Amino acid sequence: MHSFGHRANAVATFAVTILAAMCFAASFSDNFNTPSPTASVKILNINWFQKEANGNDEVSMTLNISADLSSLFTWNTKQVFVFVAAEYETPHNALNQVSLWDGIIPAKEHAKFLIHTTNKYRFIDQGSNLKGKEFNLTMHWHIMPKTGKMFADKIVMTGYRLPEQYR
Amino acid sequence: MDWQGQKRAEMLMQVLLVASAVAAFLAGYVRADFQFMLLVYAAGVVLTALVTVPNWPFFNRNPLKWLDAAEAERHPRPQVSAGAAAGGKKKSGKNK
Numbered sequence: 001m002h003s004f005g006h007r008a009n010a011v012a013t014f015a016v017t018i019l020a021a022m023c024f025a026a027s028f029s030d031n032f033n034t035p036s037p038t039a040s041v042k043i044l045n046i047n048w049f050q051k052e053a054n055g056n057d058e059v060s061m062t063l064n065i066s067a068d069l070s071s072l073f074t075w076n077t078k079q080v081f082v083f084v085a086a087e088y089e090t091p092h093n094a095l096n097q098v099s100l101w102d103g104i105i106p107a108k109e110h111a112k113f114l115i116h117t118t119n120k121y122r123f124i125d126q127g128s129n130l131k132g133k134e135f136n137l138t139m140h141w142h143i144m145p146k147t148g149k150m151f152a153d154k155i156v157m158t159g160y161r162l163p164e165q166y167r
Numbered sequence: 168m169d170w171q172g173q174k175r176a177e178m179l180m181q182v183l184l185v186a187s188a189v190a191a192f193l194a195g196y197v198r199a200d201f202q203f204m205l206l207v208y209a210a211g212v213v214l215t216a217l218v219t220v221p222n223w224p225f226f227n228r229n230p231l232k233w234l235d236a237a238e239a240e241r242h243p244r245p246q247v248s249a250g251a252a253a254g255g256k257k258k259s260g261k262n263k
Contacts, residue, residue: 001168001173001174001176001177002168002173004220004221004222007176007180007219007220008216008220010177010180011180011184011212011215011216011219011220014180014181014184015184015212015215018184018185018188019188019208021188022188022191022192022204022208025192026192026195026196026201026204029196074199075195075196075198075199075200075201076201146201
């Protein structure tokens with residue numbers, strides 16, 4: 001601490017060390033947030049349902065996705081990535097996940113939404129197992145913080161069923 | 168900056184930085200505004216640098232009192248005698 005340069009260096013290094021501690025504390029404070037998100041997805045229509053030339057089933061549907069994810073946001077949240085996946089079981093795979101729609105929520109003001117859309121990504125099975133298949137629609141989300149730990153969770157919505165016949 | 172001043176500068180630096188960090192965190196948390204926390208902390212760091220980095224007069228209140236040159240010549244340092252030093256060296260050499 002005997003010269004100007006030494007003191008400037010000491011201030012800078014100690015300030016950055018404390019900044020790291022503050023970031024850690026900010027990330028830790030996320031644990032005190034107990035979110036209560038809600039989500040619901042309605043299948044308004046099965047637009048078409050067919051077997052492709054290569055033998056894989058594909059279905060197109062119109063969805064009504066509504067959710068209130070504003071309770072996920074804390075002061076340390078940068079954005080929330082959210083996607084809706086169809087999840088079902090086939091003889092070959094215990095869990096199939098097909099992403100149908102996704103979105104990035106940049107701020108708390110946009111976290112309560114209602115979206116009317118056809119499936120953004122194609123719903124194709126690995127094989128021909130979709131006729132009359134019962135499946136879940138699951139809303140997954142990943143909370144991206146400004147600093148620290150990333151959180152992920154989901155809401156599972158059950159009781160959806162595909163038609164018995166191609167159309 | 169004298170010895171007491173250096174000690175005081177380091178103490179001040181640490182106390183000011185920790186205090187501004189705590190204040191910034193609380194302010195940011197209460198306002199739920201991460202950027203506000205960073206701004207308050209940045210202000211604290213700038214203030215700390217202004218207080219502790221320049222050589223302010225209040226860091227120089229305990230100047231060292233050097234002996235006068237003439238006074239020092241009147242009381243020369245006691246010299247270690249050449250014989251004792253040589254004997255010591257021989258002994259340590261043998262022991263090795």
